[in-house]
Amino acid sequence: MKKTEDGTDWLFDEEVNESGDLTEKQKRIVKAAVEMFQEKGFSASSTSEIARRAGVAEGTIFRHYRTKKDLLLAIVTPVMSHLVAPFIVKDLDKVLKTDYEHYEDFLRAIVKNRQTFIRKHLPIVKILIQEIPFHEELRTQFIEHVAKDLFDRFEKVIIHFQKKGELIQIPPSSAIRLSITAILGFFLARYIMVPEREWDDENEIELTVQFILNGLKAQ
Amino acid sequence: MKKTEDGTDWLFDEEVNESGDLTEKQKRIVKAAVEMFQEKGFSASSTSEIARRAGVAEGTIFRHYRTKKDLLLAIVTPVMSHLVAPFIVKDLDKVLKTDYEHYEDFLRAIVKNRQTFIRKHLPIVKILIQEIPFHEELRTQFIEHVAKDLFDRFEKVIIHFQKKGELIQIPPSSAIRLSITAILGFFLARYIMVPEREWDDENEIELTVQFILNGLKAQ
């Protein structure tokens, strides 16, 4: 199911264990739950209506998921753990040297790669963002396995290109924040705030990348 | 209650009609509701517990607010309408010429000003962000009176400095997106994602402003 992550093709998209060992009814439950959670939020979604939408008895939900919250976690955690997947690579330094000569190349690869991922799992990503503040497990898991990993790897990348003299000498944490918010800002505008607008993705990504590069260019 | 907005001191902070004509118990209700909405979200907050926390009978809530949702809106809408207050000024062009010679000055003023606002109303801003997706009235009101206004004024500003040759010639909508997300990114990191960290606000704001300036500088 997973590609070999041998350092060269680590930016591959991977399946987020979906519909693998689930029964037919289970899939319908998950589908209905995702719809409802997105429309009304987790708390405002009742298990009875989820069952109704899935065309399933309410008891069936609780046969597969002990609680309503378990259902949420089953939906949301696999996506979360794959959000930063492209950063989890053993020999980052080697990858940087061989694949990404400039910070520009790195940025472009990340943006393109994460765009396909977000586009694919957008509803669940939305639910995740919505519910993170209210569920301790989600918060800790996010901090431990997403934010920390992301930050650590990103920091290495920044320092790498600072040493090469490409990037301005500011605290890496600030450079990370500025890079990530510019990228997230694009995704936010593109897929959440104004998805109905006709976007020239190629061009908009290019603008964003150039914006970051100029903003962080060594003076 | 409001300062005169005569074009020079339009970046003043204004009171968001709080605690003006409210009774003592009403204030306690609002305070308890804000706490609960922030902790558990709107849907997961029960009116019975809000009443309990406020030290008030449950009926008292419904004397002042017809429904639970009315309570939410009463809390959230005044803050929303003041979010973009500094942009609502009659003669923007004049202000630009007299007060802000460079885009840099404009940016710095906006960031500083909105920081005091957000810091002051952070809990309600958080609730607003959380609940916007689930309440049609909030969404439309946000689009009509916040996003639209903000966008229109910001567009004028961008075009103004593009004409002056300060800013790169890219679509103003893109320049707005990049500017705003960098600023919002700072607020997000500063007050929501990692508020517990010790921030050197002055320095971080300076970095953010310079990042935007370099990113959008005419080549």
Add this chain to the structure above:
DNA sequence: CCTCCTAATGAGTGATTACTCACTTTATTA
């Protein structure tokens, strides 16, 4: 056909929900 086994069911559970209303207390004005 019988025996297992698991998936699926849906009526039933007590708790909780947002909200009402007849009534009491407090404040305002004449």
Add this chain to the structure above:
DNA sequence: TAATAAAGTGAGTAATCACTCATTAGGAGG
């Protein structure tokens, strides 16, 4: 002080909540 209005109360309401469990359905192996 008497009259009127406004603020506050809390027991009561029907509806809905997440969840349980005894029962049924259906397929596999013998």
